[in-house]
Amino acid sequence: MSLNTSTAVSLAAASDQTWLLARWREMQRIRRAEESIGDMVETGEVHCPCHLYIGQEAVASGVCAALTRHDTVWGGHRSHGHYLAKGGSLEGLFAEVLGKVTGCSEGRGGSMHLLAEDVGILGTVPIVAGTVPLAAGAALASKLRGDGAVAVAFFGDGSLEEGHIHETLNLAALYRLPVLFVCENNLYSSHLHLHERRVKDNLSQAGEFHGVPGACVDGNDVEAVFSAALEATDRARRGLGPTLLECRTFRWRGHVGASSDVDVGVHRRGELAEWLERDPIARLEQRLNGLDLTPELQAIEDEIRQALDAARHAALPAPRRLMSHVWEETTCAN
């Protein structure tokens, strides 16, 4: 398999209004979808644990804008944004969190296990940093095949407290794997602030000991995320190995569920207010000043309403399928 490894957009295009509008649409689509899911969590319509991405949209959008369809993306428990930015279906996401057969994982995964294999999402899972070695494996597959694809591992700041992520950084450097490690540092691991878990605030340097160069970017600036991701993926595609990108951001909602966590005393109200001021979507709107976004927003809302309607009308799985797919018998798609 030979792929066109050049990305569709260049750095020069990033300041282009069309490109910016595309990012705005993508980020707004993620936010509106997450708000809808949050509403359904609050009303009890959604039962599975949902970890919302609101506030971090620029990271998924900026990184995925540097990728081709054949590049793979690996995520964790908070991956609705990664899934949508890489091209996963909106209806598939809604149906999945509702446990419906039309869900992206056919109602087997719920919010924390998303699949969109046709656009390079081969599965997200909630074991912290669980997919980071898997991303390295996809990169190894690309290297052995010479197909030019890049793998991206999205993970949170808490992941860098897991041992196997450091093993993976070493392997990726040693084998010069075409992989991009994206640490979304939203400052909290569940209820614990970074300072309660680490002496140093230096996550972008986590790979240096292993030979993986790191960079720290403003994760609420989609243009900054994109240019850093493009540089790193370009480096990976040229056979120069992995990069660790720390994107500093903040999740507006709690670790899990729809509330902001201010109510339970985890988020400090002042801290949240500060980050609301740095809203990645509002910042992008400033770059798009003069453009009337009302029709765009209406189109997104219409799309979300239709996707939600379809997901709500889909069937729940029949209990008779309970034992299916524990094993696959003969064929294997991948």
Added chain:
Amino acid sequence: MRQLSYAQAIREAHAQLLASDPRVFIAGQGLWSPWYAGGSLDNLDQEFGRERVLDSPVSENAVTGMCVGAALAGMRPIVFHPRMDFMLLACDPIINQAANWSYLFSGRVTVPMVIRAVINRGGEQGAQHSQALHAMFMHIPGLKIVMPSTPSDAKGLLVAAVQDPNPVLYIDDRWLYSATGNVAPELYATPLGKAAVRRASRFAECGNAVTLIGISTMAQHAIEAAELLTEQGVDAEVIDLRSLKPWDRDCVLSSIRKTGRAVVCDPGWRTAGAAAEIAASIMEDGFHDLVSPVERVTLPDAPAPVASTEERAYYADARAIVDAALRAVRPQAGRKGVAA
């Protein structure tokens, strides 16, 4: 037919798989070492290149996880753990990831990988270089497990494991590496989930028959035990289970229908072990064919000792199987029967 050792048969399977399928690669510790893998991987790096035969850093977790990811991305990895004890550091990618993926994603993506683990018992190596942990993994839905006991199966089961769309745990035992046997030269697969009858019961109708169900090395001990039992007038049918998950219930139950007795011979520990599961299944599905309680030959519930005297007491051999078979055939006084 051509004779190969068990270790040579494993090596040949790897070589033929690497030669015939560009998706196959091997990763793990000791692959470039002249001695680490006991001759079972010798010079594969020279023959197929170090990009496809990756001697890895000591990172069991990440190396195994990397192979899971490569499998999802279309490759057919074989990850090598030179001692099963070390593989415990890779439980997350094996149990949480590889085993769950097919179910979680409705079979749309699977993890076609082989996790090869070596049991390396004896030799005064002690508790952390000797463990046979197959039962722990037998508990996990989504994993297949094979434990070959002959050179021919060592080759054929590795090929079948690589060709299977699911994660397969391939467990071989260093105690068997020098054993020789017929091995067909071509690439062939031994079907997963099928046991082999190594010795058929010859005179079951006389009432002194027993089925010996052996796993890995214990299957070979069971064959020796069957010969010793002949001298005692006991006719043993020997089943080499070969696949532990799924295991061949039909083969085991149909043998017990003939013999009425079963001894499960397991190289692992007793409590919640493979033998316990097999014995329970026999009770559920073959109870009315039994004329005596199912016997188990296992390791005692203790870590592996070091001193040779204690090692001899620890590991069961053919003699222990004979004793268990005799208990089954001639129940001791005082053992409670259903009608007693």
